[in-house]
Amino acid sequence: MFSAEVATDISWILENAWIIPAIPAASFLLILFFGKKTPGGGHWIGITSVLAIFALSLWSAVAWIGYVDDSHGAEAEAEHAAVVEEFAVGDTLTLAAAEEPVEGEEHAVEATPGPILSERDWFSIAPFDTFKIGTLVDGQSVMLLFVVTFISSLVHIFSVDYVAGDRRYTHYFAFLSLFTSAMLFMVLSSNTLQLIVGWELVGVCSFALIGHWWEEKPNSDAALKAFLTNRVGDIGLLVGMTILFFAAGGTFDITTINTMAGAGEIGQGTLLVASLCLLGAVMSKSGQFILHTWLPDAMAGPTPVSALIHAATMVVAGIYLVGRLYSVFWVGLAIPGSNINALALIGGVTCVFGGMLAFVQNDIKKVLAYSTVSQLGYMALALGVGAWTAGMFHLFTHAFFKACLFLGAGSLSHACHHSFDMKAEMGGLRKIMPKTFITFVIGSLALAGIPPMAGFWSKDEILAGAGVWPGTGGNGTYYIPFIFGMITAALTAAYMSRVIWLVFFGQYRGHSQPHENGPLITVPLMILAFMATVVGFLNMPPAFATAIGLPESWGERFGHYVEPAGIASFPGDLGHANPSLSLAIVASLLAAGAGGVVWLYYQALYRKDSMATEVTGGLKDKHKVLAAGHTMLVNKYYLDDLYTETIAMGTKGPIAKAAYWFNQNVLDGVIDTVGKGTVGLGRFVYRYIDQGAIDGSVRGMGVGADDSGQMLRKVQSGKIRQYAMLMFGGAVVLVAVFIVAV
Amino acid sequence: MLLNQFLFLAAILFCIGVYGVLTRKNGVLVLMSIEVILNAVNINLVAFGAYNDDVSGQVFALFLIAVAAAEVGVGLAIILLMYRNRQSISVADADALHG
Numbered sequence: 001m002f003s004a005e006v007a008t009d010i011s012w013i014l015e016n017a018w019i020i021p022a023i024p025a026a027s028f029l030l031i032l033f034f035g036k037k038t039p040g041g042g043h044w045i046g047i048t049s050v051l052a053i054f055a056l057s058l059w060s061a062v063a064w065i066g067y068v069d070d071s072h073g074a075e076a077e078a079e080h081a082a083v084v085e086e087f088a089v090g091d092t093l094t095l096a097a098a099e100e101p102v103e104g105e106e107h108a109v110e111a112t113p114g115p116i117l118s119e120r121d122w123f124s125i126a127p128f129d130t131f132k133i134g135t136l137v138d139g140q141s142v143m144l145l146f147v148v149t150f151i152s153s154l155v156h157i158f159s160v161d162y163v164a165g166d167r168r169y170t171h172y173f174a175f176l177s178l179f180t181s182a183m184l185f186m187v188l189s190s191n192t193l194q195l196i197v198g199w200e201l202v203g204v205c206s207f208a209l210i211g212h213w214w215e216e217k218p219n220s221d222a223a224l225k226a227f228l229t230n231r232v233g234d235i236g237l238l239v240g241m242t243i244l245f246f247a248a249g250g251t252f253d254i255t256t257i258n259t260m261a262g263a264g265e266i267g268q269g270t271l272l273v274a275s276l277c278l279l280g281a282v283m284s285k286s287g288q289f290i291l292h293t294w295l296p297d298a299m300a301g302p303t304p305v306s307a308l309i310h311a312a313t314m315v316v317a318g319i320y321l322v323g324r325l326y327s328v329f330w331v332g333l334a335i336p337g338s339n340i341n342a343l344a345l346i347g348g349v350t351c352v353f354g355g356m357l358a359f360v361q362n363d364i365k366k367v368l369a370y371s372t373v374s375q376l377g378y379m380a381l382a383l384g385v386g387a388w389t390a391g392m393f394h395l396f397t398h399a400f401f402k403a404c405l406f407l408g409a410g411s412l413s414h415a416c417h418h419s420f421d422m423k424a425e426m427g428g429l430r431k432i433m434p435k436t437f438i439t440f441v442i443g444s445l446a447l448a449g450i451p452p453m454a455g456f457w458s459k460d461e462i463l464a465g466a467g468v469w470p471g472t473g474g475n476g477t478y479y480i481p482f483i484f485g486m487i488t489a490a491l492t493a494a495y496m497s498r499v500i501w502l503v504f505f506g507q508y509r510g511h512s513q514p515h516e517n518g519p520l521i522t523v524p525l526m527i528l529a530f531m532a533t534v535v536g537f538l539n540m541p542p543a544f545a546t547a548i549g550l551p552e553s554w555g556e557r558f559g560h561y562v563e564p565a566g567i568a569s570f571p572g573d574l575g576h577a578n579p580s581l582s583l584a585i586v587a588s589l590l591a592a593g594a595g596g597v598v599w600l601y602y603q604a605l606y607r608k609d610s611m612a613t614e615v616t617g618g619l620k621d622k623h624k625v626l627a628a629g630h631t632m633l634v635n636k637y638y639l640d641d642l643y644t645e646t647i648a649m650g651t652k653g654p655i656a657k658a659a660y661w662f663n664q665n666v667l668d669g670v671i672d673t674v675g676k677g678t679v680g681l682g683r684f685v686y687r688y689i690d691q692g693a694i695d696g697s698v699r700g701m702g703v704g705a706d707d708s709g710q711m712l713r714k715v716q717s718g719k720i721r722q723y724a725m726l727m728f729g730g731a732v733v734l735v736a737v738f739i740v741a742v
Numbered sequence: 743m744l745l746n747q748f749l750f751l752a753a754i755l756f757c758i759g760v761y762g763v764l765t766r767k768n769g770v771l772v773l774m775s776i777e778v779i780l781n782a783v784n785i786n787l788v789a790f791g792a793y794n795d796d797v798s799g800q801v802f803a804l805f806l807i808a809v810a811a812a813e814v815g816v817g818l819a820i821i822l823l824m825y826r827n828r829q830s831i832s833v834a835d836a837d838a839l840h841g
Binding site for chain 2: 716717718719720721724725728
């Protein structure tokens with residue numbers, strides 16, 4: 001009875017979530033075809049649709065929370081009353097057995113808060129089950145629906161002012177709509193095939209929006225670089241998904257693949273290969289070291305695009321993929337003979353190396369881009385050490401404060417001559433742009449993980465999740481990721497401290513008249529700053545909730561609603577780490593200390609010459625090792641050189657030469673031989689067959705006819721008596737034959 | 743009844759007619775020779791008809807006489823026209839269709 005009630009109680013939106021990506025897709029077409037004719041150049045269509053889907057996402061979030069609560073309520077009551085439990089189990093079974101299509105749809109409903117699947121038949125190929133298309137609604141997808149639509153709404157509003165007067169204003173909004181639609185489509189996909197489609201679509205939108213101002217060569221180069229780097233990973237995605245398809249017995253269904261991988265029904269070797277292929281996709285899309293190089297260049301696009309796509313949403317697609325197919329990655333990437341998952345190491349390396357790169361950038365957006373790389377490394381680290389919830393929570397909080405910082409950078413650039421150069425065009429802006437200053441500082445504090453900002457809670461959870469710190473209850477094997485995580489905590493605070501000093505303190509070094517921006521730009525900043533302050537409390541430890549006088553049940557709400565139902569069935573010990581007060585204090589002090597040191601350093605550095613755009617007497621001038629390190633960082637670990645000079649040119653040159661040789665000698669040789677052979681054959685055919693046999697026979701017939709005619713014409717003498725003689729002679733012969741024969 | 747005598751007579755007439763056709767250059771004489779051949783045939787028909795006690799042989803002979811008359815009519819007309827055009831009735835000269 002209970003499960004039946006739960007089944008009927010499922011909110012309409014959770015079963016019809018397809019409408020959420022459908023609305024911006026329609027908006028994309030509307031803007032593309034009618035945008036220029038509508039007032040505002042199409043932005044009203046975009047903003048209306050994105051606000052509508054934000055409302056729908058809020059509805060779905062509320063509905064999901066209600067759904068989870070109902071289910072838990074049902075469970076609790078079922079435990080108390082055995083009769084009810086029997087009913088519930090019985091009904092669940094019948095529901096599971098009676099999966100008959102109702103109006104072409106299927107609803108697999110469980111009493112536990114499992115994902116809500118709504119699928120339709122897509123297409124079928126003979127030996128496999130019918131392929132389906134549909135939506136998979138669970139905590140993770142609802143969380144991302146909320147994040148994507150929220151950030152997208154603010155970015156739409158921000159863009160109205162920011163890209164005003166742009167020559168491709170309408171197309172810009174069209175692509176924002178398409179991106180939003182594609183991202184939501186991917187997030188809601190119920191099978192991996194659908195996920196690949198969404199994945200590629202967001203890649204295309206990223207390409208188009210990075211190259212929005214393609215008239216300038218660096219911009220179109222950056223777009224191409226992003227696209228090509230992502231292609232490298234996309235190959236991995238295709239191969240990996242294909243392996244999983246066959247390994248799971250011919251199905252793309254995400255739930256099935258996850259269950260089978262978790263239950264050990266797919267061999268570890270297969271999962272290793274599949275997850276390594278998928279890891280390529282994750283690394284390219286989510287900017288993991290060594291495929292992160294496209295992400296800083298992607299800052300060539302308009303700043304709101306960077307905020308939406310390259311900070312808050314698209315780049316977390318890789319993290320989302322790991323979270324979605326967590327069993328696959330968890331089992332596949334486990335290093336044999338140890339308790340360590342390779343993903344944690346990649347994440348650890350990414351967060352430290354990305355963070356270090358942020359120090360040498362003068363372009364504020366590039367600092368933020370490397371910071372994004374670093375934070376994405378944090379998320380991968382969290383997923384690698386088994387802290388699923390911490391990783392997803394960091395994704396959630398990061399979206400808000402990083403979008404806040406990017407839009408803040410956009411606001412600065414909008415005021416300062418459209419430049420992003422912190423050293424040449426900024427400085428001392430705190431009094432001129434107070435709203436931007438305050439929101440930017442809030443975002444930075446959140447990013448640096450200073451309590452009580454959002455980043456503090458999620459970063460702390462990840463560090464605790466590594467399970468090394470005493471009292472956090474882990475298996476104690478993730479020392480290296482933990483140390484990397486701590487270093488990154490310090491690095492993050494340090495480079496954000498540098499940014500804030502260079503931009504907002506000291507003296508203004510630019511050449512324009514900066515001014516605070518209008519409400520279309522500052523209001524989104526304030527909303528994001530507010531979110532960056534408060535969202536951390538969504539997953540505060542229950543002990544903290546009681547300590548500040550709130551009911552204990554207010555703690556860890558995020559994990560409660562977002563965690564997949566099957567997290568208990570995920571392999572390994574993916575329990576929650578115990579929050580540790582001492583760890584939180586140490587990490588926060590580390591961050592605050594690093595930030596403070598950098599602050600004092602810059603203050604001392606600029607005291608000598610407050611207008612200097614290139615500061616001398618800095619660290620790199622003091623010691624050779626530091627200078628070498630600086631050069632290394634400025635050259636981005638020479639990865640770009642490695643890719644273009646060594647790998648691309650190195651393969652291009654020899655391959656081109658080999659191809660040329662092959663072309664000249666083998667292919668041309670073959671063609672030459674074939675050509676010569678054909679000519680020879682043609683001559684032979686002409687000489688002997690055509691001229692000899694065919695013409696000969698035709699001519700022979702002519703000659704034969706002529707000759708026989710010449711012979712026979714003598715018979716035709718015209719002499720009647722001769723004819724008569726022949727006639728009678730013939731008659732005599734006939735008579736003779738007749739007589740002899742008879 | 744002695745059939746053989748009639749057949750011998752007809753054969754002799756036939757051979758005379760053939761000889762005439764082959765040797766004579768005069769168109770009129772060739773036609774006359776053809777008549778001799780035809781009459782040889784007539785004798786045969788009548789002889790066989792009488793021998794078999796059947797009148798159809800005589801009927802055939804009557805038809806043949808009529809046809810021969812027509813044939814001579816056509817033949818004489820050709821010779822007449824030949825004479826008008828060539829001032830000769832020699833069949834040896836009429837060789838315009840030679841190959």
